[in-house]
Amino acid sequence: MDKSDLKQIIANQFQINSLLGLIYDNAREENLTELIDQFKKLKRIDLGKYPLYNQHTMISSLYTFIALPKEVIWNDIPKKMTIKQLNEKWGFKNGWKIKNDDISNLKFRYLIRRLRNGINHGKINCNEKLVFTITDIDPRNNNDRIDFEIECKSLDKFSRALGFWIMTEDIGLKEL
Structure with missing residues (x-):
């Protein structure tokens, strides 16, 4: 896969997520169970036949935006950039927890590698409130473990x- 193929896959995932996002245009802060119950009452239909933007869609997005691109973009990721150097459009202001560390202390490249490993190795869980736990354990050293707890938003x-950065190469996300 080259960068052109990767950009097409990412563009497709953006389109899928946008379409699914239409369901939530007027939704308030709720957990997944509340949303599903409301949708069932409103539409009186079986949700098994209709896709919703939920934890499964999110995992698909994570694979497309984080796991899949890592090999293609690895050399483009700034080696010395830390999370605190990225603006708030990157989503690090709230909702991230790491055991015994602060997200802002991590290098951007390290974060992407560890998230990618956790996703690719299936070490990802989601609770009812859509808080994701992504774990990466180095198979050569079980003591080298990182657990990310990240709110869905x-x-x-x-x-x-x-995904936007990969498409535009604009790390400041001016147009996002």
Whole structure:
């Protein structure tokens, strides 16, 4: 896969997410169970036949925006840039927790590698309130473990920002 193929895949995922996002245009802060119950009452239909933007869609987005591009964009990721050097459009202001560390202390490249590893190795969980836990454990050293706890809105913001950066090469996200 080259960068052109990657950009097409990312563009397709943006389109899918935009279409699914139409469902939530007027939604208030709710957890997934509340949304599903309201949708069932409103439409009187079986949700098994209708896609919703939920934790499964989010995992698909994470694969497209974070896991898949890593090999193609690895050399484009600034080596020394830290999370605190990125603006708030990247989604790091709130909603990220790391055991024994602060997200802003991490290097951008390190963060992408560890998230990518956790996603690709299936070490991702989501609770009812759409808080994702992504874990990366180095198979050569079990003590080298990182657990990210990320609220859905923050993770979604980050993954969209990463996709936008890959498409535009604008790390400041001026047009996002």
